[in-house]
Amino acid sequence: SFAGATGTAIREYVDKGLQYVSKDQITSVLYSMLWKSGIVDLASTSQHQPLRLVASLQQRLEFVIQNSADFPPSKLFVHHCPMDMPLDGWSVFNMKDEMDRLKVSAKWRPIANGDICPTYPDLLYLPAEVPDESIISCANFRSKGRLPVLCWYNEKKQNGILRCAQPLPGAMGKYSIHDEAVIKAARVTCPAEELVIFDARSRVAAGGNMLKGKGTEDTVNRYKLCKLLFLDIANIHAMRESIDKLHKVCCNPSNTHWLSQLESSQWLNHCSTVLRGAYVIARHVEDRGVMAMVHCSDGWDRTSQLCSLSQILLDPFYRTYHGFKVLVEKEWLHFGHKFEDRLGHPLHPSERSPVFLQFLDCTWQILHQFPAAFEFTERCLLTIANHLNSGWFGTFLHNSQRERRAASVTKRCISLWAHVDMLKDDFMNKTYMPTTELLRPQTSLRRLQLWFTYLLQYDEASLAANADIDDDGPQLTNSSSSKASAAETSVVVWVPNERAAQCHDCRQNFTTLRRKHHCRGCGQVFCSECTRQRVRLPKFGYYKPERVCDTCFHIYADDDVDIGFEMISKPSTS
Numbered sequence: 001s002f003a004g005a006t007g008t009a010i011r012e013y014v015d016k017g018l019q020y021v022s023k024d025q026i027t028s029v030l031y032s033m034l035w036k037s038g039i040v041d042l043a044s045t046s047q048h049q050p051l052r053l054v055a056s057l058q059q060r061l062e063f064v065i066q067n068s069a070d071f072p073p074s075k076l077f078v079h080h081c082p083m084d085m086p087l088d089g090w091s092v093f094n095m096k097d098e099m100d101r102l103k104v105s106a107k108w109r110p111i112a113n114g115d116i117c118p119t120y121p122d123l124l125y126l127p128a129e130v131p132d133e134s135i136i137s138c139a140n141f142r143s144k145g146r147l148p149v150l151c152w153y154n155e156k157k158q159n160g161i162l163r164c165a166q167p168l169p170g171a172m173g174k175y176s177i178h179d180e181a182v183i184k185a186a187r188v189t190c191p192a193e194e195l196v197i198f199d200a201r202s203r204v205a206a207g208g209n210m211l212k213g214k215g216t217e218d219t220v221n222r223y224k225l226c227k228l229l230f231l232d233i234a235n236i237h238a239m240r241e242s243i244d245k246l247h248k249v250c251c252n253p254s255n256t257h258w259l260s261q262l263e264s265s266q267w268l269n270h271c272s273t274v275l276r277g278a279y280v281i282a283r284h285v286e287d288r289g290v291m292a293m294v295h296c297s298d299g300w301d302r303t304s305q306l307c308s309l310s311q312i313l314l315d316p317f318y319r320t321y322h323g324f325k326v327l328v329e330k331e332w333l334h335f336g337h338k339f340e341d342r343l344g345h346p347l348h349p350s351e352r353s354p355v356f357l358q359f360l361d362c363t364w365q366i367l368h369q370f371p372a373a374f375e376f377t378e379r380c381l382l383t384i385a386n387h388l389n390s391g392w393f394g395t396f397l398h399n400s401q402r403e404r405r406a407a408s409v410t411k412r413c414i415s416l417w418a419h420v421d422m423l424k425d426d427f428m429n430k431t432y433m434p435t436t437e438l439l440r441p442q443t444s445l446r447r448l449q450l451w452f453t454y455l456l457q458y459d460e461a462s463l464a465a466n467a468d469i470d471d472d473g474p475q476l477t478n479s480s481s482s483k484a485s486a487a488e489t490s491v492v493v494w495v496p497n498e499r500a501a502q503c504h505d506c507r508q509n510f511t512t513l514r515r516k517h518h519c520r521g522c523g524q525v526f527c528s529e530c531t532r533q534r535v536r537l538p539k540f541g542y543y544k545p546e547r548v549c550d551t552c553f554h555i556y557a558d559d560d561v562d563i564g565f566e567m568i569s570k571p572s573t574s
Contacts, residue, residue: 138182300335357388
């Protein structure tokens with residue numbers, strides 16, 4: 001009898017991120033389910049039988065939640081999906097085909113990865129004049145073995161973008177002639193014979209890594225004719241704190257100090273910094289014709305953000321529907337972004353960070369400024385963002401392509417792209433006008449906006465405000481039109497008690513004496529004075545008179561004259 005409620009609880013916490021689940025939260029949810037089912041009276045929770053039942057259900061729920069991180073219910077998805085749905089979403093990207101599309105010159109050669117770097121794609125593109133021995137030594141001098149490889153090429157200017165991880169000079173100033181040889185060979189492949197190294201970190205952060213045996217390139221003494229620029233992007237821990245603060249702001253139903261609380265989260269500031277860094281890289285590649293090399297610490301977080309965003313600005317192919325899928329596959333999945341850790345796996349809670357979500361947010365900022373330059377709309381980005389932690393697909397499982405292959409993800413799970421392809425017609429931009437020009441977005445904080453369609457998509461206050469507006473413009477009443485729309489549905493979504501600080505009607509704050517009551521007709525929270533009426537709501541499964549607000553009382557009483565209703569007598573104050 002708890003199957004539906006348990007599934008709802010699991011989905012609620014999985015959507016929020018698996019790392020948010022605690023035993024206290026699970027216990028609270030289970031008690032709520034038992035109480036709503038009429039099996040347990042909260043007043044008798046001290047009895048042994050309800051406690052044993054809750055403990056048993058809690059153990060089962062913890063097991064299901066943890067295992068859903070590694071085994072999405074793809075079989076259930078296939079059971080409910082249309083019979084003609086193509087399930088070949090795993091063949092979206094091929095490295096050789098993509099490099100052939102970019103028309104990479106003969107100065108670059110493909111190399112089988114093998115055991116060079118376990119988090120890199122199977123096929124790597126490096127300068128043709130670099131011998132295999134130098135490639136191995138270069139990988140040993142880079143963090144996690146992530147040596148500089150080509151990820152995008154400009155046929156017209158014969159330059160491109162390299163990505164890698166930080167070098168390992170340490171505090172003693174170690175160096176590698178093989179690493180220098182690879183970078184020099186990449187530099188001389190472009191006519192400008194200039195290479196700019198973009199370090200996503202700040203100079204202070206890079207200096208701190210030197211004390212740990214890592215660091216950055218010495219462009220003064222070792223890497224000749226190379227320029228080093230720091231982009232001052234915060235690390236994953238700062239991004240995690242920022243998104244947590246933003247979630248608290250967006251979940252708060254009060255509009256008091258909304259702008260100041262939004263500013264305190266620093267989310268838009270971080271997005272502005274990432275966008276500015278991507279634009280700087282794109283300008284150097286397009287306007288100055290130099291070779292760009294991008295890295296952060298380990299080359300799988302901020303590096304993926306900068307490389308993918310700069311390619312969206314540079315290459316119109318990645319602004320198409322198919323091209324965007326190729327970009328995500330290449331820069332994020334095949335180049336080893338740690339999706340399992342960053343999305344909040346229960347075994348690695350401290351590694352959680354909204355790196356990919358921030359990339360989608362920055363993409364939305366560009367799309368918002370250049371809506372006609374993209375073949376798809378924001379609904380495509382919204383669908384991808386909503387399925388990051390949905391647990392339905394295997395696209396974002398594990399930390400690298402090699403791990404996904406070892407786990408046979410392509411055989412056991414469905415790709416997200418198969419689902420997205422079924423909805424392709426809903427994502428197409430009718431105003432799409434292809435352009436080959438470099439997109440030059442405004443990266444100032446004053447020009448960025450909150451991605452409200454994602455962050456506020458379940459906000460009760462926003463939904464209620466939108467319900468009061470129709471084709472003829474805003475209505476004078478604040479409640480009747482929204483309640484009328486609720487009357488047309490067969491499901492009422494209750495506003496959580498913890499989100500309601502005051503009565504939805506009289507706006508009086510709730511106290512010990514002024515208690516909270518849900519209206520069974522609209523789901524909003526009212527005080528006892530504003531919910532004095534009772535009415536039967538058979539459409540919602542209430543065949544006995546239930547408590548409703550004044551507005552719902554008039555709506556449902558007028559719709560069905562046979563519906564019985566009664567008035568709750570006002571309690572005596574004596």
